[in-house]
Amino acid sequence: MNQTELSKHITVWLNAYCEKARLSGFIVGISGGVDSALTSTLCALTSKKTILVNLPIRQATSEYTRAKEHIEDLKSKFANVESLEVDLTDLFHQFEKTLPKDTVENALAMANTRARLRMTTLYAIGQTHNCLVAGTGNKIEDFGVGFFTKYGDGGVDISPIADLTKTEVTNLAAKLGVIDSILVAKPTDGLWGDDRSDEDQIGATYPELEWAMEFNGDEENLDMRQKNVLSIFKKLNTTNKHKMEAIPVCIIPNNLR
Secondary structure, eight states, X not given: OOHHHHHHHHHHHHHHHHHHHTXXXXXXXXXXXXXXXXXXXXXXXXXXXXXXXXXXSSOOHHHHHHHHHHHHHHHHHOTTEEEEEOOOHHHHHHHHHHSOHHHHTOHHHHHHHHHHHHHHXXXXXXXXXXXXXXXXXXXXXXXXXXXSOTTTTTOOSBOTTXXXXXXXXXXXXXXXXXXXXXXXXXXXXXXXXXXXXXHHHHSSOHHHHHHHHHOOSOGGGOOHHHHHHHHHHHHHHHHTHHHHSOOOOOOOOGGGO
């Protein structure tokens, strides 16, 4: 893969889409992970306004620190990059106080609520500055296992890296000079306030999921780990299909109109 040409291709695409939409630039939520780091770097390379937003909600210190380091690094390299920090912890706490007790006690529901509060914030700020919300999902997350929050980090205007695997994302990020602390960090969705990784939640690594997404051979020839990974991939792909396909629409027959 020619990474120089790849980054040029994506930035040209970003520029063309932004100009067609007659908007000023891009806004990106920065998580401290490699996906948001690469997305924001590509947006910065367009020379258009690029707003980086750190959105902590009871965030793990390591994630928060990496996000801040990346933001400062990108601002030092690009004059078109600016940043904001919007601490949503108090808002999240108040929201918890208004919800039914059983909802607050549902850990997954509240984790996804974090992502949805961040999405709402990005759109509010983005609209104020005439910016597109740039998605940070990669190919495995967005089209393989559906590892994102519907109307949370999945609520975006454009997806510049959604056709890149995690391995390709990491390699391109390294080529473009993303800081080492992000490149070596374990991937995490940052929705739990602890150090659990994506692998902890999914049960497979991204390279394993990349293999499973492309596998089309005879399953009888696989070893036990490969069979387990393929099973994990198929289960998540099926369960999360509603995230990866268009919203179902009930079509009304003409004779009922």
